[in-house]
Amino acid sequence: MLSEQTREEQLNELLRFSNEREFIKEKITNTPNQVVYIGEKELEGIGIFWKNEHHPTSVEICMVAKQETVDKESTYAKIFEQLSAKSHQTFGQSNFQLVAWQTSRDIIDFCTLLDFKGLYLTFDTTLDLLPFQQQKKKNLPKNERIYTLEELKGNTKLLAEFLCILEENYEESHLDNPLREMTQEEWICMIFSENPMTHVPAALVKDGHVASYAVCVEKNEIAEVHWLGCENQDTKSLHTLITTLSNELATLNKQKIAGHFRTTSKCEMYVLGAFPFLPVPSKVVMQKCEGKSEDKEF
The missing domain is CATH 3.40.630.30 (Gcn5-related N-acetyltransferase (GNAT))
Known part of the structure; x- marks a missing residue:
């Protein structure tokens, strides 16, 4: 099991090149009980889940895997498994929403395998x-x-x-x-x-x-x-x-x-x-809902 200091150091390294670094750090600080860490001896990835009080039908999630990881799909699978269990225990819901850069093909491809559907694109x-x-x-x-x-x-x-x-x-x-x-x-x-x-x-x-x-x-x-x-x-x-x-x-x-x-x-x-x-790259908003199967074209 990683010590708190070691995990913090490895977390900073994990997020070093993430465009969402500040957002993720803020979420970890504000909702520490809604974070999952993957890796016994070395931090392989993290996942965060939270609710938007104005949009109660979905649980928002974020997943980050170590960049050097060869089998990211396996890491994302471990993260999502724990996120699903913990968020269902906390909120009693199985509808998830995730935002990813369109250039982040690894996480988009993984979510597609889980029947996440693209809803729309955003440009900041x-x-x-x-x-x-x-x-x-x-x-x-x-x-x-x-x-x-x-x-x-x-x-x-x-x-x-x-x-x-x-x-x-x-x-x-x-x-x-x-x-x-x-x-x-x-x-x-x-x-x-x-x-x-x-x-x-x-x-x-x-x-x-x-x-x-x-x-x-x-x-x-x-x-x-x-x-x-x-x-x-x-x-x-x-x-x-x-x-x-x-x-x-x-x-x-x-x-x-x-x-x-x-x-x-x-x-x-x-x-x-x-x-x-x-001109900027876009983000794709993806959603996994029970009973929904339509995927939007952009």
Whole structure:
């Protein structure tokens, strides 16, 4: 059995080249009872499982095997066997969801053997705001107006519309891992608990109704877009909003916009293609559910 110090040293070595190193270390710290370690004399791999309180139908899992391992399939099999038993004991569920880089063929191939199905791709990328510093602001048509999040919060009608559209778009992009039922107050609490930027453009209102929205969270010189979408595929209004937002962020000396884009969201895919975001490798979201067999094409 590995000593705690030896395991910690070997864990750091195991995660040295992992893109998810900080995320995994945080999960190990926060949920130590939901981690499995494989290897008696030497750490061969680890697995972590946890629940997302907003998506109760699946157990999220992460598996990492030692890079030099010749038979990674065997290591993943040991990890998954223990993850399955321990997560079922903890949560009483056998539905699993996993995210992997598309370049990580070893884990994707292993999960495919276990009947995991691909749900969608995600792209975590950034948009350079430097070009927007020299861009002239365009006047909006008389029937359109930009609202900040603070202004939306002070308008009961528009706030209700914004929350309704946001919920519809989010649910549509998570049909295979549905959101739990939430009240309007819970949505407001979730959005504002992230400490969003309340005084920058957040919604475009057309003819008195919310047409599109983009809510940012400030991370030093980067503005992360956490909520993004539009009503009835009104991508024109979304384009106007993102352009206006980018201009404003550039004047505030923000360097980049960061975004998380899912292939299940037409709005997010539109923004990813319409603006010069940095090309990046994608991640694939995979799921193993009892009674499901459909695999998505990307």
